[in-house]
Amino acid sequence: MSTVLSIGELARASGLSVSALRFYDKAGVLTPHVVDPRTGYRWYADRHVGAAVLVAAMRRVGVPVKDMAAVLSGTDAHGLLDRHLGRLEKGLDDARRELARIHRLLDARAARECTVVLRTTDLLTAFGSVRFAADPDSAFPVLRGCLLETDHNVLRLVTTDRYRLAVGTVPLLEPPDAPISAVVPCTFLDDAAGLLGRHDTVTVVLGADSITLRCGAEQLGTRLVDGAFPDHRSLSPLDRGIEHTFSSADLRALLADAGDRVDLGVLESGEIVVSRQGTEQPVRFQVQVNTGFLLEAVDALPGEQLTFQVGGPITPLAIRPRSVHTSDPASAYSLLMPLQPVVLT
Numbered sequence: 001m002s003t004v005l006s007i008g009e010l011a012r013a014s015g016l017s018v019s020a021l022r023f024y025d026k027a028g029v030l031t032p033h034v035v036d037p038r039t040g041y042r043w044y045a046d047r048h049v050g051a052a053v054l055v056a057a058m059r060r061v062g063v064p065v066k067d068m069a070a071v072l073s074g075t076d077a078h079g080l081l082d083r084h085l086g087r088l089e090k091g092l093d094d095a096r097r098e099l100a101r102i103h104r105l106l107d108a109r110a111a112r113e114c115t116v117v118l119r120t121t122d123l124l125t126a127f128g129s130v131r132f133a134a135d136p137d138s139a140f141p142v143l144r145g146c147l148l149e150t151d152h153n154v155l156r157l158v159t160t161d162r163y164r165l166a167v168g169t170v171p172l173l174e175p176p177d178a179p180i181s182a183v184v185p186c187t188f189l190d191d192a193a194g195l196l197g198r199h200d201t202v203t204v205v206l207g208a209d210s211i212t213l214r215c216g217a218e219q220l221g222t223r224l225v226d227g228a229f230p231d232h233r234s235l236s237p238l239d240r241g242i243e244h245t246f247s248s249a250d251l252r253a254l255l256a257d258a259g260d261r262v263d264l265g266v267l268e269s270g271e272i273v274v275s276r277q278g279t280e281q282p283v284r285f286q287v288q289v290n291t292g293f294l295l296e297a298v299d300a301l302p303g304e305q306l307t308f309q310v311g312g313p314i315t316p317l318a319i320r321p322r323s324v325h326t327s328d329p330a331s332a333y334s335l336l337m338p339l340q341p342v343v344l345t
Contacts, residue, residue, distance in 0.1 A: 003046040004033065010044045014052030016059075024055060029068045062088070114206045116155055117174040120196040120215070125302065126157050126168030127189050129332060132296040134186045135161035142227040145183040148204070148211075150176050155204075158232050159186070164293050165232055165316075165335040166300065173201065183225040184211050195220050235335055237318035241311035244272035245322050248304050255295055261339060262291045264308070264317065272308050285313040288339045294319075297334040314338050 011018045024030040025042065030052060032042035044052075051072055058068050063084050071077040127146065135143045138161065147158040154169045192213050196202055199215035212221035254274045255262060265273045267281040287310050297319050298306060305322035320333035 005044045005046065005048070007032075007042045007044065010048055010052055013049045015056045016052055020059075021052070024065075024068075027065050027069075029065060029072065030055060114176050114178045114180050115174075116150065116172050116176045116180065116204045118155060118170050118172065118202055118204060120199050120202050122170045123155075123202060124193060124196055126155075126170045126332070129168040129300045129302060130157050130159045130166035131186060131190075132159075132300050133161060133164045133166035133334065134159040136186070140227065141185075141225045142183050142229050144186060145225040145229075146186050146189060147181070147183050147229045147232075148206075149181040150179055155180070158229070160230055160232065162230065163290075163337050164297070165235060166297070167232065167236075167334070168332050180206055182206050182211065183227065183229050185222060185225055188220075188222045192220050235316060237309050237316075237320070237333055237335070241309050241315075241318075242266055242270055242272065243307055243309045244270075245305055245307045248298055248301075248306055251298050251306065252295070255291055255298075258291045260291055261288055262294060263288050264310070266310065272310065287313055287315075287317055289317055289336045290339060293336050297336060301332070301334060 005013070007018055007021055010016075011021055014021075016024075021030060021042070025032060030044075030048060033045040033048065034043045035041070036043070054072065055068055058071065061084070063071070063081070067080045067084065071080055130146065134146065138144050143161055145159075147156075149156050149158070150172070153172050153175060155172060157168045157170070159166050188211070195213060195215055195218055198218070201215070203214040205212040205214060206224075210221055210223050212219055251274070258274075262274060264287045265283045266285050266287070267273060268284055269281055271281070294317075301319060301321055303321035307320050307322050309318040309320070310316075316335040316337055318333055318335055
């Protein structure tokens with residue numbers, strides 16, 4: 001005697017969902033034994049269990065719905081399945097070829113060289129203004145290196161030891177065909193000084209993992225430094241804060257006997273004074289920095305007039321040439337962290 005199954009029971013027995021069984025009924029693949037004319041509820045016979053299991057299996061391998069009914073009816077069932085397997089194998093071969101092409105495109109993209117052309121004097125000057133802020137003894141290679149990145153029509157050079165940061169810029173003679181961002185060993189740029197000094201222009205060629213400096217028929221190359229360079233953009237002194245301009249020569253004289261630390265006082269008038277300067281004006285707050293770091297920044301930055309900028313007693317002290325505007329995202333500047341338990345991140 002035939003057993004009558006509800007649609008839910010057939011779903012559990014076959015692994016097909018109730019909604020799938022309704023779909024295959026409408027498609028003419030699995031027609032119920034009887035449908036209640038009043039409720040529309042579907043009832044199946046026990047012979048439907050085997051058919052539903054076959055449909056579930058064919059569904060998993062993507063057999064077209066039109067072929068499912070033919071397979072269940074026994075019309076060239078094995079031939080239909082073999083032809084479907086052939087289509088799957090051809091599709092897999094096509095997918096393999098396309099994925100191989102994608103891999104080649106990715107490799108070519110990674111290997112594509114990006115180039116910029118600079119004046120050698122500009123590059124040497126910019127590197128000279130940032131070299132002091134790298135840490136030659138750091139355990140982290142990126143802190144022993146110099147970040148090179150393009151921004152609009154300039155190449156920016158950045159170094160940091162996490163307690164100070166220096167930024168220099170070089171105007172581009174020819175813009176890159178793609179953005180550049182890579183860390184180069186400072187020692188490589190040190191060694192390149194002789195090559196750069198013999199030529200007027202240099203072509204900087206950055207590959208996936210290397211840099212090459214080409215000057216005429218001469219060239220010098222090395223591998224790039226692996227690792228993430230600390231985020232410096234968030235520290236760019238775009239907020240003016242309190243500013244005061246000093247003569248570089250006067251600063252050197254004031255700092256000559258300052259000891260290891262020096263206090264910069266911000267007066268109520270807005271003037272910034274070195275603590276050795278005598279003044280009776282009220283001091284709003286003081287910023288204490290490492291004297292050696294400050295002298296290195298003063299010596300590295302170009303120009304005879306330097307602008308100090310500070311926003312508070314525990315915010316970084318920004319130093320920039322007077323002619324450079326902080327509103328320019330490509331500005332050259334140095335940052336010194338106050339002598340507080342805070343480091344650049």
